Amino acid sequence: MRIGILTGGGDCPGLNAVIRAVVRTADGRYRSSVVGFRDGWRGLLEDRKVPLSNDDRIDRILTRGGTILGTARVNPDKLKAGLDQIRQTLDDNGIDALIPIGGEGTLTAAGWLAESGVPVIGVPKTIDNDIDCTDVTFGFDTALSIATDAIDRLHTTAESHQRVMLVEVMGRHAGWIALHSGLATGAHLTLVPEVPFDVAEVCDMVKKRFQRGDSHFICVVAEGAAPTPESMTLREGGIDEFGHKRFTGVAQQLGAEIERRIGKEVRTTVLGHVQRGGTPTPYDRVLATRFGVHATDAVHRGDFGQMVALHGTSIELVALTDATRHLKTVPRERYDEAAAFFG
Numbered sequence: 001m002r003i004g005i006l007t008g009g010g011d012c013p014g015l016n017a018v019i020r021a022v023v024r025t026a027d028g029r030y031r032s033s034v035v036g037f038r039d040g041w042r043g044l045l046e047d048r049k050v051p052l053s054n055d056d057r058i059d060r061i062l063t064r065g066g067t068i069l070g071t072a073r074v075n076p077d078k079l080k081a082g083l084d085q086i087r088q089t090l091d092d093n094g095i096d097a098l099i100p101i102g103g104e105g106t107l108t109a110a111g112w113l114a115e116s117g118v119p120v121i122g123v124p125k126t127i128d129n130d131i132d133c134t135d136v137t138f139g140f141d142t143a144l145s146i147a148t149d150a151i152d153r154l155h156t157t158a159e160s161h162q163r164v165m166l167v168e169v170m171g172r173h174a175g176w177i178a179l180h181s182g183l184a185t186g187a188h189l190t191l192v193p194e195v196p197f198d199v200a201e202v203c204d205m206v207k208k209r210f211q212r213g214d215s216h217f218i219c220v221v222a223e224g225a226a227p228t229p230e231s232m233t234l235r236e237g238g239i240d241e242f243g244h245k246r247f248t249g250v251a252q253q254l255g256a257e258i259e260r261r262i263g264k265e266v267r268t269t270v271l272g273h274v275q276r277g278g279t280p281t282p283y284d285r286v287l288a289t290r291f292g293v294h295a296t297d298a299v300h301r302g303d304f305g306q307m308v309a310l311h312g313t314s315i316e317l318v319a320l321t322d323a324t325r326h327l328k329t330v331p332r333e334r335y336d337e338a339a340a341f342f343g
């Protein structure tokens, strides 16, 4: 068998571990070969690929962040218009099955290829942890560790200066990184995209904390968090060429508003892409490796149109259509758990 593999959407620690696991399992268990398409769906549209051999080089990518295949975003309409080209590339390269590794966009495209008859098994990735039907995605644990370390450090400097510190973490539609890093570091407030915040309430919380004699205030803000429309207006950033909302820096704008309203000194840190770079944690290496092994097994069983997923401690398959119907956002009760520690 000849398997095609690609990585789509934002990169994520653990992508290389999946690629390695697919190559090793395909060769070692089934004597199958693997071809990597470069830069996500673009590689399939432009027939740019690289053969991946089960050798020492592939073995060493286990611990490396990023993706050796490169990744890219392609406007979904252009992708849809390129379906015939994608089929042609798969035919020209004798590809029997495709393993796309990506987030909700890549997996939606994978589901849509599967419906049109292309044999596909998806692998979910994202630091945001917002893919439904899997307990967790690899990349999340690494991003959470990086955010936790950064916020721990902000606590000590905030305390020394009696400051309000806002720290913006990634989380476009889902506040998992914010929720967990806030809980792990004992943040005094966490703002997530799922629950609009009221600026007056935030200011009140900050004021009360300092009135009580506490030394500092740490607030974790997901990049996709937004105020209630009546409490504050965020700058508009529009939509980029791939259909994604452009963020304008919610933490920085909230910080300015807190300073203006209550005169407290505020500092803002935006962690940005640091959260996505570098070596995956052991947890993410293991999960990514298991996903790669199970995706390769599924391909050889002919279980197509599905995605590997973690359920408890087992790796199982779920239909791509089910996994991409909704994003896995933070449920209100999970946010309320964290709220017990606010203020």
Ligand SMILES: Nc1ncnc2c1ncn2[C@@H]1O[C@H](COP(=O)(O)OP(=O)(O)OP(=O)(O)O)[C@@H](O)[C@H]1O
Residues within 6 Å of the ligand: 008, 009, 010, 011, 041, 072, 073, 074, 075, 076, 079, 102, 103, 104, 105, 106, 107, 108, 109, 112, 125, 126, 127, 128, 242
């Ligand atoms: N609704 C869709 N239908 C078909 N293809 C899509 C759709 N949404 C996204 N895609 C394709 O999948 C690619 C990757 O999607 P996207 O940029 O959202 O990254 P992702 O895989 O969701 O990862 P991330 O977590 O970084 O968002 C897009 O550039 C586009 O080519």
Ligand SMILES: O=P(O)(O)OC[C@H]1O[C@](O)(CO)[C@@H](O)[C@@H]1O
Residues within 6 Å of the ligand: 010, 011, 103, 126, 127, 128, 170, 171, 172, 223, 276
């Ligand atoms: O790398 P880019 O295109 O700036 O994408 C950033 C987005 O990708 C993610 O890291 C993963 O979806 C989001 O948290 C973030 O908004």
Ligand SMILES: [Mg+2]
Residues within 6 Å of the ligand: 009, 103, 104, 105, 106
């Ligand atoms: Mg996406």
